[in-house]
Structure formats: structure tokens, C-alpha cells
Amino acid sequence: GAVVSQHPSWVICKSGTSVKIECRSLDFQATTMFWYRQFPKQSLMLMATSNEGSKATYEQGVEKDKFLINHASLTLSTLTVTSAHPEDSSFYICSARSDLDGYTFGSGTRLTVV
């Protein structure tokens, strides 16, 4: 079946630094990729939707300059958390969608900003 690889699975960074999270569809081409954020004991919050080769569409309240999304190919999307602060600590999950396989989720990235 379809597999989405998300790296890193966890990262600890210092406040003020930037962190890049990668999301790759391994055996299919993802027409659309989604980035979610999950707070403890809460549901997923959609941050942005990206289509290959075009700018991401951000949800209301999500700072596009802080959460940079690049979807340069049909198999790779990246989320960069710029100038991270402790309140950015969270669990980030990507999802890739294809017409054949529907939605496939990455295993998530636990970001801790200290």
C-alpha cells in the first residue's frame, strides 16, 4: 500500500532556530499534501494544504511566514518552522493524497523547542 515517510520523528531545538520536517510519498505521486498540528489530547488542526508546484493554502490563524511549506515535487513536501519558540512545540503530521490511495499519513514529528 501507499507509504508516507516523515522525518525526523522527533527533534529538539533551541528557541530562535529553524527546523525542517520532510514528508515523502515513497511509492506514489501525491497530488496534494496536508500539514496538521496536534496539541496534546486534542484533534488534528489543519495548518495548510499544498499542491505540487504552487503556493500552499494556509488555514486562518496559521502564520505563513513562520510555517514555510515547500512542495517542489509530487513526492516531497517540507514544513519549516522558522524562529521556533516553545509554544511551537507540538506534534506535526503530514498527509499525502492520491486519487488511487486516498489519504496516507506520515508517522508524525514531535517538536520540542527549549
Next chain:
Amino acid sequence: GDSVTQMEGPVTLSEEAFLTINCTYTATGYPSLFWYVQYPGEGLQLLLKATKADDKGSNKGFEATYRKETTSFHLEKGSVQVSDSAVYFCALNLGSNYQLIWGAGTKLIIKP
């Protein structure tokens, strides 16, 4: 607007008990309905889905039937195991922009 409502957790059951996690939805069109499961420390996995009314999704002993008349998609399992302990999310998709709309999640704890 479109939304998904799940029963609040945590739900705590003994092994081999019958499980029901309620899910109801509000949608302007004809959504596809999904159940996803998140095991501790892991990402989301699709558990089952149904794309039209009266469809029954099933997987790993779990079942859910798309009930248009009650706008529900309740998750059931006849005999739960400790390994079923996880957070379960109900979600819908209307297809227009491929976004999933999520319920809040229900944490399931199965005790031996």
C-alpha cells in the same frame, strides 16, 4: 458548517468487552466517512471508510455503517483487546478540496 462530533473519552473497557464509539456529522453534501486510529507515539492510520449511505466499512474486527438518516458513523467492535488501546478519530471528506474534517478523537483504554 461541516463538522464531526465524537463521544468524549477516555473510554475504558475490559478486554473482550463490546465497543461502541459514537460519531455523528453535519455536512451540506454527501461526504465520505472515515475512522482513523492513532496508537501511542505513532501517526494516524486509516482503520476503515465508507463512501455512501448504507455502506459498511470493516477492518481488524471493527465495523462502522454509514447511516444517512441519522447522520452517524458509529465505530463498533465485538470483543476488544488490550492492543486496541489508542485514540480513534472520526472524519469526513466532501471531496471539493480534499480536506478532511476531524472529530476531536476518543481515547480508548482496554484493561486486561
